[in-house]
Structures are given as structure tokens and as C-alpha cells.
Amino acid sequence: MAHTALTQPAPAAIPTRSAWQRVRASRGWAGFWFMLPTALILGLFLAYPLLKGIWLSFTNARIGREGVFVGLENYEWLWDDDVFWLSVFNTCLYTAVASVVKFGVGLYLALLLNKNMPFKSIIRSIVLIPFVVPTVLSAIAFWWIFDSQFSIISWSLRHLGVIDGNIDFLGEPAMARACVIFANIWRGVPFIAITLLAGLQTVSPSLYEAATLDGASNWQIFSRITLPLLTPIIAVVMTFSVLFTFTDFQLIWAMTRGGPVNATHLMATLSYQRGILSGTLGEGAAIATAMVPFLLAAIGISWFGLQRRAWQSGESDR
Numbered sequence: 001m002a003h004t005a006l007t008q009p010a011p012a013a014i015p016t017r018s019a020w021q022r023v024r025a026s027r028g029w030a031g032f033w034f035m036l037p038t039a040l041i042l043g044l045f046l047a048y049p050l051l052k053g054i055w056l057s058f059t060n061a062r063i064g065r066e067g068v069f070v071g072l073e074n075y076e077w078l079w080d081d082d083v084f085w086l087s088v089f090n091t092c093l094y095t096a097v098a099s100v101v102k103f104g105v106g107l108y109l110a111l112l113l114n115k116n117m118p119f120k121s122i123i124r125s126i127v128l129i130p131f132v133v134p135t136v137l138s139a140i141a142f143w144w145i146f147d148s149q150f151s152i153i154s155w156s157l158r159h160l161g162v163i164d165g166n167i168d169f170l171g172e173p174a175m176a177r178a179c180v181i182f183a184n185i186w187r188g189v190p191f192i193a194i195t196l197l198a199g200l201q202t203v204s205p206s207l208y209e210a211a212t213l214d215g216a217s218n219w220q221i222f223s224r225i226t227l228p229l230l231t232p233i234i235a236v237v238m239t240f241s242v243l244f245t246f247t248d249f250q251l252i253w254a255m256t257r258g259g260p261v262n263a264t265h266l267m268a269t270l271s272y273q274r275g276i277l278s279g280t281l282g283e284g285a286a287i288a289t290a291m292v293p294f295l296l297a298a299i300g301i302s303w304f305g306l307q308r309r310a311w312q313s314g315e316s317d318r
Contacts, residue, residue, distance in 0.1 A: 131194075138187055148171055247295070
């Protein structure tokens with residue numbers, strides 16, 4: 001028995017893997033290596049310009065001149081600048097009104113397109129046209145529609161005998177604000193409608209059938225089934241909508257250049273005017289940097305909404 005135990009071969013030793021082999025076998029590290037090229041591109045074209053802009057906002061740099069560090073001088077100047085505060089008001093008004101209307105119209109279109117109707121695919125394609133058309137082309141079209149001399153609206157109303165002269169749509173501050181907001185709504189509704197429609201397609205029809213059998217009204221079905229299930233998608237799509245609207249530049253610049261009397265100047269257009277056209281890069285960068293807290297607040301509100309939705313559904317405990 002002892003002789004058998006002595007002659008029994010020893011178990012084979014488990015081969016040890018090097019650190020590099022363990023890294024290569026790790027799924028987490030594999031994901032990291034796949035994401036690294038994208039992270040480098042984002043860092044080069046997004047993070048670096050952002051940090052560079054923040055640095056320029058603390059200098060008196062001009063086009064053709066490096067500039068020196070001046071601390072908060074540019075921000076102190078903006079604090080007492082009435083045009084800057086007017087642009088802040090215009091940006092907040094523009095973003096709030098356009099985002100709310102786009103969400104309401106987009107949600108209505110999504111619910112409408114989710115129903116069974118003839119030529120549904122063609123109608124969905126038509127809805128996308130405003131979003132597909134280049135922004136500058138849309139702005140030029142609206143500029144022609146609202147032009148003080150050649151406006152098709154004024155021409156139609158004059159021939160109908162409603163008005164005696166042309167309406168100066170883009171020459172009166174309140175009217176100009178309404179016109180640029182309308183143009184932004186026209187462009188932004190398709191994005192929200194199609195995104196929410198995609199979310200509606202994921203809702204199980206059995207939920208609606210069960211609610212209908214229980215005698216639920218259309219409003220109860222919408223408020224108790226559709227809206228709660230769409231909440232995460234609404235949070236994401238509205239975050240993008242607010243960001244796109246808040247930083248809008250092409251539409252405003254092509255239609256009004258910020259006029260009349262700075263009535264439609266947004267922070268983005270004012271930053272371009274001060275930083276590029278006027279050559280004061282430091283001041284323009286300060287205006288652009290001042291937009292960052294507003295954008296972070298929008299992202300934070302969306303994130304909080306998603307977290308609250310996850311907590312309500314019990315997902316945060318998993």
C-alpha cells in the first residue's frame with residue numbers, strides 16, 4: 001500500500017498566467033480597449049477645445065495676439081453688460097418655449113403615428129423632412145417667408161384684404177423672437193416625434209388590451225401606461241432637445257444675425273460676434289463658457305429624473 005502511494009504520480013501543477021494574459025482574457029479590459037480610440041477622438045475634438053476655451057476666457061487674447069492671464073476680468077465685464085444679460089434672457093426664453101412646444105407637438109404626432117392608419121409609412125417619412133433639410137436652407141426659407149418686403153404671408157393677407165401693408169416680422173423685437181422660435185419648433189418636432197414613436201413601439205399591446213378590458217379611459221391608459229413607460233425616453237430626448245436648442249446658432253444667425261436691436265441674440269451668436277467678428281477671443285470665450293452651467297443643469301435634471309424613475313420601479317436596489 002505504501003509502495004503504491006509512493007509511486008502514484010503527483011497532480012499536474014496549474015499553469016500560472018502572466019498579468020498581460022489576465023488582461024487579455026478580461027472582458028472589462030476588452031471593452032476598455034475597444035472604447036479607447038473613441039475616447040481619444042472625443043478628447044481631441046471635444047475635451048481639448050472646451051478646456052482651451054475655458055482658458056481663453058481668463059485671458060485678454062485677441063485674433064492674432066496670444067494674450068495674457070487677466071483672471072475674472074472678462075466675467076466682470078460681462079456682469080455689467082446689458083447685451084449679455086439680454087442674450088441670457090433670449091436664450092432661456094427661446095429654449096423654454098421651443099422645448100415645451102416641441103415636446104407637446106412631438107408627443108401628439110408620435111401617438112398619432114403609432115395608430116393604424118393608411119399610408120402610415122409615407123406619413124412617417126414626410127414628418128422627417130424638416131429634420132433632414134439642412135439648417136441653413138431652412139433658415140433661408142423662413143427668412144423669405146418672414147421677409148418685410150417679399151413675405152408670402154403678407155402677400156396672402158393683403159390679397160385677402162386683411163391687412164393694408166406688409167408685416168415687418170423680423171423688424172419688431174417680439175415678432176422676431178416669435179418667428180425664430182417657430183422656425184426652431186418646425187425643425188425640432190420630427191426628432192422628438194420619431195424618437196418617442198420608437199419608444200411607443202416597445203410598449204406591449206397586451207397592456208393596452210388589459211386596460212381596455214378593465215374599463216380604463218383613454219386618458220387613464222395614457223397617464224397610467226404610456227407616459228410612465230415613456231418617462232426614461234422622454235428624459236433623454238428632452239435633454240438632447242434642450243441642449244440643441246440652447247446652443248442653437250445657425251438658425252438665428254442665418255435669419256436675423258441677432259437683430260433687431262439684439263432682440264434675438266442668443267449666447268452662442270453673441271459669443272461668435274464678440275469672439276470672431278470683433279476679434280476679442282477672451283470675451284467671446286467667456287460668453288461661451290458661461291453657457292456650461294446651464295447645460296450641466298439640464299443634464300443634471302435629466303439624470304435626476306432617470307434616477308427617480310429607476311427608484312420608483314425598484315431597479316436601484318438590483
